[in-house]
Amino acid sequence: MHLMQLPREVLLGENLKGEVVNVAKRIGLGRKALVLYGKHTKKIAGREVEENLSGEYEVDGLTVKGATMEEVNRTLDEIRGGEFDWLIAVGGGSIIDVAKLASFKAGVPFISFPTTASHDGIASANASIKDIGAKTSVKAVPPIAVVADVEVIKTAPYRYLAAGVGDMISNLTAVKDWQLAHRIKGEYYSEYAASLSLMSAKMVIKNADIIRLGNEESVRKVVKGLISCGVAMSIAGSSRPASGAEHLFSHALDAIAPKPALHGEQVGVGTIIMAYLHGMKWERVRETLKRMGAPTNAYELGIDPEYIIEALTIAHTIRPERYTILGKDGLTREAAEKAAKITGVI
Ligand SMILES: NC(=O)C1=CN([C@@H]2O[C@H](COP(=O)(O)OP(=O)(O)OC[C@H]3O[C@@H](n4cnc5c(N)ncnc54)[C@H](OP(=O)(O)O)[C@@H]3O)[C@@H](O)[C@H]2O)C=CC1
Ligand SMILES: O=C(CO)COP(=O)(O)O
Ligand SMILES: [Zn+2]
Structure with a gap:
C-alpha cells in the first residue's frame, strides 16, 4: 500500500491572520488550540494569530527555539498536559517541522x-529535526491546512525568498540522484513525484526575473512552487524528489560549520556542485541563483572554504541508505576541492 497524505485546504492571499478561525471552523477542529512560534515570528504574526483565535477558541502560545528533538518533546508535553486538540505553527521551516x-x-x-x-517543508509530510548527529527528515504528517499570508511572507528579508528558490532548484539534482538510485539500487521511483518536483524547479528558472523583484507576485510564485514540492514529497512518501546529495552537503554544513547559512542557500550552492558531478549544466544553476541574488559561493554563504571541502567529503555518511552521485565512498578531499574550485564555490 502506498499512502499519500495531503493538506485539506491551502489558502494563499492577503490578510489571512484572522482567517485561521474560519479555516479551523470549516475543518471542524476542536476547542483547544496551541500556537507555536519562534522568538521573532511571535512578533511578526504569531501573537496576532493567537489573539484572533482567542475570540473563538481556548488558546495558548508556545515559543519554540529550534528544530530539535528536545523542542519536539517539550511541545508534546505541552499538547498532552494541556489536552490541546490542534496546533498552528507560525514561523519558518524549523517551527513548522517541530x-x-x-x-x-x-x-x-x-x-x-x-x-x-x-x-x-510548508506543506510536506516529513519533518527535519536535529537529534544526535545530522539533521534529516523523518516521516510525520502533512498540515491539515496551509494558510500562506503573502503580506506576512513579504515582510521577510529578500534573502529568504531567494533561499526558497535554492530549495526548489535543488530538485534538479535530487531527481537525478533518485533516478540513479532507481537504476543502480532498484529503489522505488515515482515518475509523477519526480515530474512535479522538476516542474517547480523549471518554473522558478523561467520566472527568475519576476521572483527577483521580491514583490507580491514573486512571493505567490515561490509559495506555490514550494507547496508543489511538498506535495511531490507526499506522493513519493519521502523527501527523495526534493533532497539528494546537495541536501546531504547542506546537512553536513549544519553539523560542522560554526555559523551555517539558511537551508535553501546551502542547498542552492550544493546543487551547483552536484550538477557538476552529474555532468549537468551547472553553469545554468549558478547563473539562475546569481540572478536571484542567492549565494553561489563560500564567501557569500559566510562559510570558510575549509568547511565546504569537509562537508563535501563527509556528506555521503549522513544518510547512507540514500544513494546519490556521491556513491558509497563519497568524494576524496582532492575531488571535493577540484569540484568546488571548478564551479567557483571556493
Ligand atoms: N520538512 C521538510 O520537508 C523541510 C524542512 N526544511 C527545514 O526547514 C528549516 C529551514 O527553514 P528556514 O525557514 O530557512 O529557517 P528557520 O525556520 O530556522 O528560520 C530562520 C530564522 O528566520 C526567522 N524568521 C522567520 N520568519 C521571518 C520573517 N518573516 N522575517 C524575519 N525573520 C524570520 C526565524 O525566526 P524565529 O527565531 O522566530 O524562528 C529564524 O530566526 C531547516 O531546519 C530545514 O531542514 C527545509 C526544507 C524541507
Ligand atoms: O529539505 C528537504 C527537502 O527540501 C527535506 O530533506 P531532508 O529529508 O534531506 O531533510
Ligand atoms: Zn530542502
Whole structure:
C-alpha cells in the first residue's frame, strides 16, 4: 500500500491572520488550540494569530527555539498536559517541522502558517529535526491546512525568498540522484513525484526575473512552487524528489560549520556542485541563483572554504541508505576541492 497524505485546504492571499478561525471552523477542529512560534515570528504574526483565535477558541502560545528533538518533546508535553486538540505553527521551516512531528506523535492535526518562503517543508509530510548527529527528515504528517499570508511572507528579508528558490532548484539534482538510485539500487521511483518536483524547479528558472523583484507576485510564485514540492514529497512518501546529495552537503554544513547559512542557500550552492558531478549544466544553476541574488559561493554563504571541502567529503555518511552521485565512498578531499574550485564555490 502506498499512502499519500495531503493538506485539506491551502489558502494563499492577503490578510489571512484572522482567517485561521474560519479555516479551523470549516475543518471542524476542536476547542483547544496551541500556537507555536519562534522568538521573532511571535512578533511578526504569531501573537496576532493567537489573539484572533482567542475570540473563538481556548488558546495558548508556545515559543519554540529550534528544530530539535528536545523542542519536539517539550511541545508534546505541552499538547498532552494541556489536552490541546490542534496546533498552528507560525514561523519558518524549523517551527513548522517541530509542529509537524509533535502533532504526528500526539495524533492531533496542525495548521501551517509560514512566515517565510524559504523552504519546501510548508506543506510536506516529513519533518527535519536535529537529534544526535545530522539533521534529516523523518516521516510525520502533512498540515491539515496551509494558510500562506503573502503580506506576512513579504515582510521577510529578500534573502529568504531567494533561499526558497535554492530549495526548489535543488530538485534538479535530487531527481537525478533518485533516478540513479532507481537504476543502480532498484529503489522505488515515482515518475509523477519526480515530474512535479522538476516542474517547480523549471518554473522558478523561467520566472527568475519576476521572483527577483521580491514583490507580491514573486512571493505567490515561490509559495506555490514550494507547496508543489511538498506535495511531490507526499506522493513519493519521502523527501527523495526534493533532497539528494546537495541536501546531504547542506546537512553536513549544519553539523560542522560554526555559523551555517539558511537551508535553501546551502542547498542552492550544493546543487551547483552536484550538477557538476552529474555532468549537468551547472553553469545554468549558478547563473539562475546569481540572478536571484542567492549565494553561489563560500564567501557569500559566510562559510570558510575549509568547511565546504569537509562537508563535501563527509556528506555521503549522513544518510547512507540514500544513494546519490556521491556513491558509497563519497568524494576524496582532492575531488571535493577540484569540484568546488571548478564551479567557483571556493
Ligand atoms: N520538512 C521538510 O520537508 C523541510 C524542512 N526544511 C527545514 O526547514 C528549516 C529551514 O527553514 P528556514 O525557514 O530557512 O529557517 P528557520 O525556520 O530556522 O528560520 C530562520 C530564522 O528566520 C526567522 N524568521 C522567520 N520568519 C521571518 C520573517 N518573516 N522575517 C524575519 N525573520 C524570520 C526565524 O525566526 P524565529 O527565531 O522566530 O524562528 C529564524 O530566526 C531547516 O531546519 C530545514 O531542514 C527545509 C526544507 C524541507
Ligand atoms: O529539505 C528537504 C527537502 O527540501 C527535506 O530533506 P531532508 O529529508 O534531506 O531533510
Ligand atoms: Zn530542502
